[in-house]
Amino acid sequence: MKNILYVIHSGTEGGTFLTNNDLMQNVKESYNVFLLASELNSLKLFKLENDKLILIKKYSRLKWSVKNFHDSWMNYVYFDILNNFKINLVHIRHLLNHSFDLPQIAKKLDIPVVLSFHDFYFICPFYVLLNENNQYCKGICNNNDINCYNPLKSLNDLNSKKIILKWRQEVSYLFKYVDFFITTSNFVKELFLSIYSDIDENRFRVIEHGRDFPKLSDTYFEYPSKKNPIKILCPANHLDLMKGSEVIKSIKKEDKENKLEFHFLGTCFDDVDKYGINHGRYKRDNFYKKVKEIKPSFIGVFSIWPETFCHTITEAWSCGIPVVGSNIGVIKDRILKEKGGWLIDIYNPKKAYNDLLKISNNLNEYQKIQKNISQMKFKTTSEMALEYLEVYNFLIS
Incomplete structure (x- = not known):
């Protein structure tokens, strides 16, 4: 079997991890699954074995900064993983706590790269698109230098408006080394295309999240009534x-x-x-x-x-x-x-x-x-995984 590396921004909890884990559990019959998770002070490489993530290597480092788009130490780590573990496909789910070097290194090794848009990090480092008034900005910065809503302490040394032009230049450069883009809704797809017009729409697919729900026979709600709150x-x-x-x-x-x-x-x-x-x-x-x-x-x-x-x-x-x-x-x-x-x-x-x-x-x-x-029907995680596998197989066939 071929080897796939998933890349996320945190360890083994949180929304990104849970949705990524749903996917990993459903592609393990087709690929050997590796996971690279990045924290502020380390990168951890896991392998999925018997449905569990086993830590196989930890890379310690000095504290990460969002301002370091490129990092020679992380270059070494990425090359070490891709080369030594014979990775055939990279799927980046998030690059917070990472540098922007991974796609380029993968390309030098002839390894295809898939990039998911989990939030709006690649539009703005303050990835929730809220301005200084806590209102949705649509990815359009105003002309003042008042810092926007900052969702994360590790981004405290940043003014998003002062870095946004450089940020999008670096992101555009990163995108040149991505073979396929995936997100979960047309709304997100259209927003990214409005900002990054160079993205090839034929290599940009919407795959909604799948979920596995139990069959429910009980009633979980009550009709609203004027008699009760x-x-x-x-x-x-x-x-x-x-x-x-x-x-x-x-x-x-x-x-x-x-x-x-x-x-x-x-x-x-x-x-x-x-x-x-x-x-x-x-x-x-x-x-x-x-x-x-x-x-x-x-x-x-x-x-x-x-x-x-x-x-x-x-x-x-x-x-x-x-x-x-x-x-x-x-x-x-x-x-x-x-x-x-x-x-x-x-x-x-x-x-x-x-x-x-x-x-x-x-x-x-x-x-x-x-x-x-x-009367709604919900996509299962296995149905979701089949859509991802179509993309993977297209890239490495």
């Missing part, structure tokens, strides 16, 4: 500013008569748990148990950044629960496309609150949306 469940392992903590607080402040009851799953930040009921952290495996205990009428997805897929929406629909979500990015696109919920204006809390009450009072519309959801 309307329960809106907001699941997010980190319910912070980016995930809509301030949006939720602003909406709840409009709720003078306590008609809405927010419920939270995950770690809450910004004191948002004072505006509802916190049910603690959850893992994929116990999501349904938690939801069944709460029985919300809606799942709320109030992210202020334009998410690139949003697994929470898929999880909500797998429970048969309508979504009320942000009117930006993929959240907006998926809700409109699938007719699986309603959009709210995250920049206008008073209007959002009134719209939530209107939605809750229209039982016929709720039942119509819920019926749409009950």
